[in-house]
Each structure stands twice: as C-alpha cells, then as structure tokens.
Amino acid sequence: MLTVDHVVTAYGMIKALKDVSLIAESGKITCLLGPNGAGKTTLMFTIAGILKAQAGTITLDGTDLTRHSPVKIVEHGLALVPENRLVFPQMTVRENLETGAYSRVGKHRKGIADDMDRMFVHFPPLKERSDQLAGTLSGGEQQMLAIGRALMARPRILLMDEPSLGLAPLIVKEIFRVVEELNQAGVTIFLVEQNARMALRVAHHFYLLEQGRITFSGSPGELEEEEVIHRAYLGSQRD
C-alpha cells in the first residue's frame, strides 16, 4: 500500500503540490486524474524521489520513502513508467529490459532471464523485436517496453505516468487491457491519466487533482462521468 500523506512539493517559491494526501491500495488500480499543470507529474517525481517533498510523508508498505534517494526507492520496490515512455533508443529491447532489473543485474542472472521470458509472454511484439534497437519501435511497442522495463524490477507497486499519451485510440485500448491484465496478475498499479474515460473503466478508486490539491476521492460511478471528464481536462472552474 502506497500512502501519500500531506505532501507539499515546490519549485522554488511556487508550490506545485499543496498538501496532497492519497492512498493506493495493494492489489488495486488507483487512478489520479487532473488537467495539465495540476501537479500530476510533480507528484510522480516526488514519490520516485527525483523531487524532494518539502513537507509530508510517503510510505510504501509501512516503510518511509520520503527522504530516500531514487536508487533506494527503486530497490524498495517502486517502479515507474515515465511520461513519454523514455525508453533508451540506442539500446536493444533486451538491454532496455535489463536496465529495468538494474538493481539485480549481476546478482540474480537466472531470475532476470526468467523475468525477461515472462515479459516476452506478456508482450509478444517485444519478443519478435528483442534484438532491435528500442528507437525503431512504434509508439505502442515503446509503451509496452517501458511497462516491461519497469516490471523487470519486480516492483511492489507500479507507477504509470500518462501511458496513453500520444498513442492512437486502438493502441490506448490495448495498453489499458495490459494494465487490467497486470492487475489481475496481482500487480498494484497507481496510474496518472488525462484520458479520464479509459482510466475510469479500469480504476477501482480514483482521485481528482486540481491546482495542486486533491478535490475528489471516490469510486468510479460516484461522480458523473461527464463531470469527471470535464474536471480532468479543464479543472472545476465552470461558467
């Protein structure tokens, strides 16, 4: 279980996150929706340890991660699928997956090979292209690679930052099918999205983040879908 408790993150004088609290329960899909500039990616960076929280605590299964380095946080079982995928374009698919297991490379050679085979079962297109450079893959394949790469760390929780960004509708559907499938296989998922319609379809619980604050917390269906979509794209200021 990931707990974010009263977290404040600032860029210089500007507070991007103003007192954010939320919970991503184990075995569930939790979604964070919100318009551009609401602080979604800032929250992801803060949880991953790239940005430091000014106040508040972040705990994963009872361990405080707030003041730790990204290295320690990954070792503790938090993996992230970054926005825009950020695969390593000049490395092969196989090498990309290896970087995901970086904290284990050299120690658990057998385990890594097994995990890699499992990724190829999950994502058949990656198997066909395992020795191809990641930069030559299509957007959807790169997204699968980014997800596979994060899973290679054997995370307790998988964070996904806008996995549907820049992908064709059919590919988006496919990515969300993968998200559900992973969750059914037992992976805890914390998903940040702007594509509210798709996110609401898979989420067990969702939060709305607007201008650095959580403005709604509930299950899909508790709030009218049209309103969620409106607020996820534009924020709650209405005319």
Next chain:
Amino acid sequence: MTDFIQNCIDGMMIGSGYALLAIGFTIIFGVMRRLNLSYGPSIMLGAFVGTLLYVQFQMQLLTVAVATVIGVILVGMYVERLCFWAIRRGAAVASLVSSFAIWMQLEEVATVLLPERTYPFPPLTDTGLIEVGPFFLRSDHLIMFVVAVVLVAAVHTVLYRTRFGLSVRAVSEHPLAARFMGINVDAVMFWAFALVSAIGGVAGFLILATDQQVTPYFGLWATFKGLIAMMLGGMGSLPGAIVGGLLLGMVETHSLWYLGNDYKDLSAYFLLFLILVIRPGGILGQARLEQERAAFRRV
C-alpha cells in the same frame, strides 16, 4: 603506391593514439553532454609524475607507466569533483569554462614539479624498424597500435557486457530515465571519469614513449588531437572516435609526406571543416544528432 601504403600504415599507428584520446572525450561527452577541456592537461600532469620518477629516481619503464596511469586517474578525479560534480545541476558551459581554468592550474603545477621545458621520457623498446616486405614498421608504433586495439576491445567489453557498462550507456542515452531505473547517475559519472582517465593515462604513456620527450604543451596537444578526432568521427560515438582517430592520423602523415610539415595541421583542420559542413554530426554521429533533434521535437 608503396609510399602511399607506407603512409597509411604510419598514419594508422599514430592514429591509434589519437583514437584513444578521442575515446576519452567521447565517453565523457556521452555520459555528461559536457566537454572536459582539461583532459589533455590531466594526462600531461600524470605523465610528469612518471617523468619525475624516471629523471630523478631512474625508475624502470613499467614503473613509469603505472605511475603515469595512476597520476592521470588522480588528477582526473580532482577535475571531476571540481568541474563536473560540483556544478552538475548547473549549465554545461560552466563545466567547460571551469575545465579551462583547471587546465591553466594543471600546467602551473607541472612547471612547479619540473621547471625545465623539456624532459626525456623512457622509450618503449630498443628495437628500431621492423621490415615487412617493402614496408617498414616502427616497433614502438606497433606496440602502441596493439595496446590500443586491446584497450578498445576491453572498453567495448566493459560497456556492452557488464553492469557498469549498462549503467554508463543508460545514463548516456537518458539520465532521467536512468534515475527512474534506480541507477546512481552521479556515481556512474564519477566512475566513467576514472575509467576515461585510465585510458588517457595509457594513451599518454604510449604517445610520449614513442616521442621520448615530454613538455607542458603536451596537454594542449592532447586536447587538440582528441577533440578533433572525436568531432571527425561524431561526438559521443565510440566507433566514431576510432574512425576519427585513424583518419586524423592518416591525413596527417599523407599531408606531411606530399605537402610538407607546414601543411600537416592545416590539412587536418581543413578536413574537420569539410566534415562539419557536410555532416555536422561527424562521420558516425549524424544519426545520433538527428535522433536527439527528433527527441527534442517530441517532448
């Protein structure tokens, strides 16, 4: 024709030294996207430590070699802490400028260490020329070439077959993504610097041992040759550094033979000019350049 081939052979031998220098620049550029101008001077200062042992204490060749390499590694770590680690979040140009300042400092230290201009450096071997059919090989050049080949193979193995190499390549491609994977980027940069310094130490030792003398200007010389070779081949590209180094060596020996000493450096600069006009990314760096442009457009 014999002359031409002979020149090519000589050029490749000399070029192997340039290639090693270029590898140093290209790895640092790849990992940090920053230029280390004081790379040459660090090698020079390390070589001065070796020379000191040779001149003052009549140490053997091997001791001089080890002292040179260790000297360069220590100086390299000093440069990394001061010019790169300390301003790692700052603008890349700050590292460039401070690496130039450290260059001046290193030259001063070298002249304090050994105040005269020129010092002898121990020769690699007593054997002179080796005859192969109609061609001649300088035996010390041959040793330099062989060691360079072995070293390049070793660097390649480290980069493509080890965990450290995986992290170096990940950081070169995308530092932020590397951090998400749990890679300690600062540590990777530090150890990449140490690796590069060791390569520079070997390169400096080999080149100076074939010259059999060392001056404080070797720093300037090594930075020039390494930078030119890297830019010819393509910044951040390992094969590019090798191609650039060999090409630079061959152009130099050819123009020395056909045009005379005055034109040796001039032809090298002219070649660089041509390449940068036709392929701004260097011979093997064009694809990378375009990919980075595309990546900027995507974000």
